[in-house]
Amino acid sequence: MTRKVDLLPREFGSLAHGLPPAPIGTLFLMGPNGGMRVAPDAGFELLFGRGEPDVHVCVGEDDPHVSRRHGRIAREGSGWMLHNTGRLAIRFPESRLVLGGQSTELPLAYTPLFIVGPRRQHLLEVGIATGATRGGSARPEDETTEPTWDLNPVERLVLVCLSQRYLRDEPRPQPLTWAQVAQEMQRLRPSERWTQKRVAHIVAKVRNELSAKVPGLREEEIPPPLGNTLNHNLITELLVTTTLQAGDLGLLGDGSEPRSRGRLPRIRP
Structure with a gap:
């Protein structure tokens, strides 16, 4: 039986390559040291920040500007909500900012998030299962993930x-x-x-x-x-x-x- 909450080792790799088979709505969150997978019906609130071991996913561990508990992600209704509980803004790829104290619903599929510090930005990868899998074909209704650019x-x-x-x-x-x-x-x-x-x-x-x-x-x-x-x-x-x-x-x-x-x-x- 698949557990509803699992650790993901650092070797799991980037979520940008796609997600493994999982029930639709399953949340994946990856930091630099590893991450977690949470089923949509787990009733589990996922914490992230630099304050290991008081968070589930550690990010910005050596940057004092990142809050010890910088944010949380919780299932609310039919979606996953991102709550910024830290002082630094969290940036979406299209430059939209979620400021401290603000919340927003996370989109389906893959989303790279950045905790924006004075001199550094810390990457936090989010993936929400839509039914497409690593190496598989995406469904027409799935959102397009970020491409890998071609370089000679x-x-x-x-x-x-x-x-x-x-x-x-x-x-x-x-x-x-x-x-x-x-x-x-x-x-x-x-x-x-x-x-x-x-x-x-x-x-x-x-x-x-x-x-x-x-x-x-x-x-x-x-x-x-x-x-x-x-x-x-x-x-x-x-x-x-x-x-x-x-x-x-x-x-x-x-x-x-x-x-x-x-x-x-x-x-x-």
């Missing part, structure tokens, strides 16, 4: 260099400078000539191609000062859609790997 090998390598601090899960990550990316590319492909201008052109090309469907990738969309915002937004999009993943650090050939995030959250009795 050179674009992928340049973008992994640019975003390696994010992929390593460093605190308050920032994109590498053009000079640093060019230096990395010269190390990785020494038979070619890599300059700041060349790597900037490759990144700008990817950003322009995605900007028709992804907000926040054009200069005119960002109020000054611009800073690293365009590249930060691009990296965030590539991470959310799992176009770039921690395993891509292997392309750097220097033994790079993501920082350990500790143990799996426990269910409180």
Whole structure:
């Protein structure tokens, strides 16, 4: 018999790849250390925040701006409601914000949520089963999930260099400078000539191609000062859609790997 509340190990992977077979309405929630699966009739309120072990899914554990109990998700009527009980806003992919003290119903299928801190954003993945399964065909009424964007090998390598601090899960990550990316590319492909201008052109090309469907990738969309915002937004999009993943650090050939995030959250009795 399938249990109504289950832990999901970190190795379960991103929900963006689809959900395993589950009754319609089953909630999946994944943080960096793992997550949980809750049946729609479990009568279970799921807590998330940085205060492990007092939450069911830990997120932002090393960021003091994230509340110890930052939010909760509960079944209300025929849907799942997200309640922001922390101080930082929670952002939906289309830039809609749920402020502290506010609530909203979660959409079906896959939704990446971001707890928006002063210098960092923490990803929390939500999936609500609709009947489609991993590797299966979606039904016509199912909402479309975020795509994985196509990158050629050179674009992928340049973008992994640019975003390696994010992929390593460093605190308050920032994109590498053009000079640093060019230096990395010269190390990785020494038979070619890599300059700041060349790597900037490759990144700008990817950003322009995605900007028709992804907000926040054009200069005119960002109020000054611009800073690293365009590249930060691009990296965030590539991470959310799992176009770039921690395993891509292997392309750097220097033994790079993501920082350990500790143990799996426990269910409180």
